Amino acid sequence: MKQSTIIWTLLMVLGGLGLVSVQVFRGKGEVYVRTVPVEAKSSSKTSPEQTYHWSTYQQVPAIEKGNPGISLSFSRTLGLWVAAFCTLAIFSFLYGDNPLYKFTESVFVGVSAAYAMVVAFWTEIVTNLYAKLLPGLARISFFPDMESSTQPNWLYLIPLVLSVLLLWRLAPKGNWIARWPLAFFIGATAGIRLISYLETDFIGQLQSTIMPFIVFSADGSLLWIKSLRNTIVIVGVLSCMVYFFFSIEHEGIVKYISRLGIWFLMVTFGASFAYTVMGRIALLSGRLDFLFNNWLGI
Amino acid sequence: MLKILQNLDRRWIFLLMFVAVAVPLIMGTTFPETPSGEVIAVFDAVDNLPDGSNIVMALDYDPASAGELQPMASAFTRHCALKKHNIYFMTLWPQGIPMIQSSIDILNEEYPKTYKGKYGTKYVNLGFRAGNEGVIKLVVEDLKKSYSADIHGTNLDNIPLTKNLKNIQQVDLLCNVSAGYPGSQEWVLYGSSPFDIPTVVGCTGVQAPIMLPYIPDQLTGMLAAIKGAAEYEQAIINHYPQLAENPKAKEGLIRMGPQLVAHVLLIGLIALGNVIYFWERKQGTA
Numbered sequence: 001m002k003q004s005t006i007i008w009t010l011l012m013v014l015g016g017l018g019l020v021s022v023q024v025f026r027g028k029g030e031v032y033v034r035t036v037p038v039e040a041k042s043s044s045k046t047s048p049e050q051t052y053h054w055s056t057y058q059q060v061p062a063i064e065k066g067n068p069g070i071s072l073s074f075s076r077t078l079g080l081w082v083a084a085f086c087t088l089a090i091f092s093f094l095y096g097d098n099p100l101y102k103f104t105e106s107v108f109v110g111v112s113a114a115y116a117m118v119v120a121f122w123t124e125i126v127t128n129l130y131a132k133l134l135p136g137l138a139r140i141s142f143f144p145d146m147e148s149s150t151q152p153n154w155l156y157l158i159p160l161v162l163s164v165l166l167l168w169r170l171a172p173k174g175n176w177i178a179r180w181p182l183a184f185f186i187g188a189t190a191g192i193r194l195i196s197y198l199e200t201d202f203i204g205q206l207q208s209t210i211m212p213f214i215v216f217s218a219d220g221s222l223l224w225i226k227s228l229r230n231t232i233v234i235v236g237v238l239s240c241m242v243y244f245f246f247s248i249e250h251e252g253i254v255k256y257i258s259r260l261g262i263w264f265l266m267v268t269f270g271a272s273f274a275y276t277v278m279g280r281i282a283l284l285s286g287r288l289d290f291l292f293n294n295w296l297g298i
Numbered sequence: 299m300l301k302i303l304q305n306l307d308r309r310w311i312f313l314l315m316f317v318a319v320a321v322p323l324i325m326g327t328t329f330p331e332t333p334s335g336e337v338i339a340v341f342d343a344v345d346n347l348p349d350g351s352n353i354v355m356a357l358d359y360d361p362a363s364a365g366e367l368q369p370m371a372s373a374f375t376r377h378c379a380l381k382k383h384n385i386y387f388m389t390l391w392p393q394g395i396p397m398i399q400s401s402i403d404i405l406n407e408e409y410p411k412t413y414k415g416k417y418g419t420k421y422v423n424l425g426f427r428a429g430n431e432g433v434i435k436l437v438v439e440d441l442k443k444s445y446s447a448d449i450h451g452t453n454l455d456n457i458p459l460t461k462n463l464k465n466i467q468q469v470d471l472l473c474n475v476s477a478g479y480p481g482s483q484e485w486v487l488y489g490s491s492p493f494d495i496p497t498v499v500g501c502t503g504v505q506a507p508i509m510l511p512y513i514p515d516q517l518t519g520m521l522a523a524i525k526g527a528a529e530y531e532q533a534i535i536n537h538y539p540q541l542a543e544n545p546k547a548k549e550g551l552i553r554m555g556p557q558l559v560a561h562v563l564l565i566g567l568i569a570l571g572n573v574i575y576f577w578e579r580k581q582g583t584a
């Protein structure tokens with residue numbers, strides 16, 4: 001075994017033991033909740049008023065432990081430990097690829113896909129399709145406050161048929177039928193995007209670039225910062241456009257302008273990279289904040 | 299020494315980065331922030347509205363980006379709550395629903411007088427709709443064509459806040475917190491720019507350079523990455539000093555401590571990498 005591997009393995013084991021000892025001896029990693037009673041009255045026109053009671057649970061800081069009405073939430077505590085385990089398992093990839101990382105990654109992908117599917121089913125299929133096509137049945141089953149006079153909207157048969165045609169792709173025969181709804185989606189999306197990009201990204205950005213080189217205030221004095229900013233914007237846009245203009249050879253003055261364009265592009269890429277680094281550090285500090293504050297209680 | 303650095307195991311860099319982020323986080327190190335022009339524009343857009351104005355809060359992000367964006371969403375929520383604005387929550391991301399719930403918890407726990415038990419009259423959760431920019435196009439023209447019910451299945455015609463709301467052109471401000479597609483750029487492309495809806499956004503660092511050209515003509519203001527969140531928190535605390543007592547209102551400010559140390563480390567590592575490169579070139583091994 002390599003020396004560095006031994007050192008890292010020792011670090012991991014000692015770190016793990018340290019984390020467990022903090023949990024065992026300091027009694028952290030527990031979630032406490034306050035029971036909040038809720039009362040609601042029905043407002044149906046046809047039946048007498050009825051009152052319903054139930055409870056919700058509000059998470060409180062561990063310092064409130066022992067106060068009246070505060071209890072340990074087993075499910076939330078379990079959730080906290082699972083989240084901490086998953087975070088550490090994903091971090092373990094930095095040490096090297098390992099089965100723990102693979103397992104957690106697979107769980108993450110599976111849970112995300114299943115969650116998105118369930119949410120889409122209840123918010124789209126049930127609310128936006130079933131309730132629109134069969135409002136009577138929807139009122140009995142899921143939406144009791146839906147007006148009894150609501151009529152079916154038969155236009156929603158079109159997306160239903162398109163969806164069925166799209167799923168036809170899975171059929172052993174005639175799966176070419178799925179190309180028709182796909183063609184519709186691609187065409188419609190391209191049309192919608194084209195108009196918006198032309199309006200906002202092309203015309204809108206052209207308008208935003210039409211600005212004076214030298215800016216004066218209302219009393220006639222020179223606003224040199226604004227003037228400098230406008231000049232940089234105009235010179236930057238023009239030089240970058242010259243760099244991407246390949247119909248003429250980049251020689252003479254064009255060569256120098258296009259080189260200036262490269263400098264502007266490099267500064268832009270540098271800014272993008274720096275912003276990305278900042279974002280990644282923020283994500284790391286977010287997870288460490290969770291481990292230190294929520295889990296370890298440091 | 300240079301030979302050791304030449305063959306340094308990359309895991310030492312990871313360990314250094316861990317220490318650089320963890321130590322300031324545990325120590326709670328913060329640094330004073332001065333709000334930039336873009337952040338002041340965001341603050342003014344929310345603050346200059348009369349109390350009780352209507353705000354759409356589109357939270358288009360998931361738990362994977364919460365470390366960067368949750369401080370922004372929480373700061374937007376607190377600022378709107380201090381102004382007693384009416385809030386319409388919605389998301390174009392399926393995993394955005396728990397993110398909305400975090401903001402609703404802030405309203406109920408920190409501002410119970412204004413918001414607790416006032417679902418439907420002071421705030422409403424429209425939940426998630428699939429369809430990306432298609433949803434934006436619909437809600438800016440006819441809200442109820444896309445959202446017939448809120449997240450609980452209650453018909454929008456039976457909710458006081460949404461009963462008379464035809465589309466979101468009628469709201470006073472659109473606040474978007476976004477981690478990517480669909481998000482800030484789509485709201486500008488299909489919402490704020492063609493329909494002149496006053497819009498402010500909070501976005502990840504990756505998106506920030508893409509969104510900058512839209513300011514100020516097509517976008518009122520922007521909070522870029524955790525730095526923007528920290529500056530916005532500072533701007534709110536400057537105007538509402540009572541928030542200085544609330545540690546949860548300084549999430550972004552607390553995370554700027556690790557940013558500073560980690561950035562210094564990164565700059566040092568980049569410089570060191572260049573030194574090694576030029577040394578190798580001098581030796582003829584590069």
